[in-house]
Amino acid sequence: METEITRGSILNLLSSSIIYGNLGLFIGAGFSKAVLDDDQDLGALSWGELIEASSSELSIDYSSIYKTGISYPEISTLICDKYASDNNIPYEEAKFLFKSKVCELTNWYPDSEQRGIYSEYLELMDPKWIITTNYDLVIESLLTGRCLSLSPQDYLTSPKEAIPVYHLHGIRHNPESIIITQEDYVKLFRPNEYRQIKLALTIKESTSLILGYGLGDVNVLSAVDWSKNIYKEENVSNVYPNEIVQVIRVDEPKEEPYMDKNNIIIIETNEIESFLKEFTDAHQVNLRSHVEQMEEIRRMNGELTATSDVKVNKFISDQGFRLGLLEALSKFEIHMISPFIDFLSRCIDKTWENAMPYGAFHGYNENLTVLLDIIIHIEFQKVPPALFEFVAYSLDRVLYYVGNSHGQSHQAERTWQSNKDEISREMVKELHGFAKRQRYINLERKLGSLLIT
Structure with a gap:
């Protein structure tokens, strides 16, 4: 730990x-003894007590069995050997009868x-x-x-x-299944035994x-x-x-x-x-805390699903709010990913809407800033595939308008230059490889220089 x-x-x-x-x-066995109550006359027996009681049921003098320095499975084998010899029956039959007594003596119910x-x-x-x-x-x-x-x-x-x-x-309820003698345990050590x-x-x-x-x-x-x-x-x-x-x-x-x-x-x-x-x-x-946490996640999902323009604008403009939501997504991906992607899609659509008026280059910067926060602040291994695919496509789309040329957002270019080195090496390689396969030319070009450094 x-x-x-x-x-x-x-x-x-x-x-x-x-x-x-x-x-x-x-x-x-200690659990059965606890459930049945140790003070009961008919309480559960320990392994040693069970072997002794079983031998007594078979009229075997337990005190005559050599027990010094040997294990209970070995003792059980000696008991079966003695019972077979005393009654002139095969060893396997004696062992079955011994196991049957074990089954009878474990007839315990709380x-x-x-x-x-x-x-x-x-x-x-x-x-x-x-x-x-x-x-x-x-x-x-x-x-x-x-x-x-x-x-x-x-x-x-x-x-x-x-x-x-x-x-x-x-x-x-199945004497044949009982594992108690030495040879029973030998079978457990067979190579590649499933058990x-x-x-x-x-x-x-x-x-x-x-x-x-x-x-x-x-x-x-x-x-x-x-x-x-x-x-x-x-x-x-x-x-x-x-x-x-x-x-x-x-x-x-x-x-x-x-x-x-x-x-x-x-x-x-x-x-x-x-x-x-x-x-x-x-x-x-802890369970109460977990239930409260899940209720909070459901509340957040409900807000994401029925989002107003106020919430969309806050996600775009307020980095603290945005990072808080991304942190929650990292912790509760399974519960949040579907409503989050729908919400993110609406946010990205809003930035494109903001960029529509003539000269409104700030919309491209908003778009890029949101996407960069996602690939920088969510650990590479924790980015869900559906989110990765959406972000890669969105980056390629917005990067066409990011640069210092006429018709491009200079502000967005400064944002890219200021933040590009914070993108993890793993994320850069994954995005670049995906962009190359998907022919996302803008994304491939921007990331290519990062792979060289």
């Missing part, structure tokens, strides 16, 4: 991502009160995608009618208006908020590394909010967030719900 990492700036980042439309959620509370949080966050390592359907119970459950065998896509909930490690590539790209293109997950999964960490390093381009400015923010639950949370060794922003809280309440309050403030 270019800005200072503070609690306020991170909450604003997440809020901006909701407004932009690229917030994604990465949800782990009560109506908790569902109402957390549904509101998710509705407000309006995630574009949810990736979860959970087998349960807690997320789906909070987003009834608004989401699509996806298993590891599915692609991360969904119909319009539906949030894809991608169960990275499998989903409880691994898609994870990295999804993270790269979004602001990812991690809730109730400790980033202990190696393939997830690998995707995070890919998104920050392999898919890294120099000198490319992000025009969208993009960070990875992890919410960590601790008894004594730090006030301010910090960056960990993986360049992930960590924000601490004593409870996930406490963070969600804090974030909700911050987002509602």
Whole structure:
């Protein structure tokens, strides 16, 4: 992040991502435990608790399984090996039965009160995608009618208006999809595995908020590394909010967030719900500001569409007003470009009207001044194609009357000479190339000398 990492700036980042439309959620078992309430007897189990409970259901003595220094997937493999041996059945059958018990034991659903509370949080966050390592359907119970459950065998896509909930490690209504043993995880590391590539790209293109997950999964960490390093381009400015923010639950949370060794922003809280309440309050403030801003843009568009001669004359003669409108256009191109071009066309027509009387050369200067402000004060990369084309045509047309010869505007020539060096090199090259292809002789001639210097 270019800005200072503070609690306020991170909450604003997440809020901006909701407004932009690229917030994604990465949800782990801690989220299910928070929704189901840790104090409930039938609350959600952690990964280790789930493996132990599943082995108990299969009458496997969990204490007899060697666990020192090995991972949960390796422990799950040992359990399946022992169950196969004890019952004289094939390993694959034992593994299926073990996974079936995992599915049975993740039969968790929040009560109506908790569902109402957390549904509101998710509705407000309006995630574009949810990736979860959970087998349960807690997320789906909070987003009834608004989401699509996806298993590891599915692609991360969904119909319009539906949030894809991608169960990275499998989903409880399909035991075959459950990824829990060592060999299950080996498959995740196959070269060019869709899931691994898609994870990295999804993270790269979004602001990812991690809730109730400790980033202990190696393939997830690998995707995070890919998104920050392999898919890294120099000198490319992000025009969208993009960070990875992890919410960590601790008894004594730090006030301010910090960056960990993986360049992930960590924000601490004593409870996930406490963070969600804090974030909700911050987002509602930003959302009100955004709504007011959009209302102002609509008001401006309305004025541009139904413009009087007073507004047209002000745009032509008042540079402060003109630059303010151009700045708004740069920030809100999508919302403003169509009414602005219509308005600009009327302004340019007015300058031609002003130039019609005999000797009224000031009209050409007005025309040129307006066009120069556009190509100087709007960043080259932010000039919409339709606006670029209109300006190029208009410049070629007015430049015929700009110069020191008889019948030309000397004032406009002085304006050109005073401002031409402020046109960016990129803009000059683009305009010159376009003028050459379109045979805009006046524009090509004027810009040709700028390319030589």
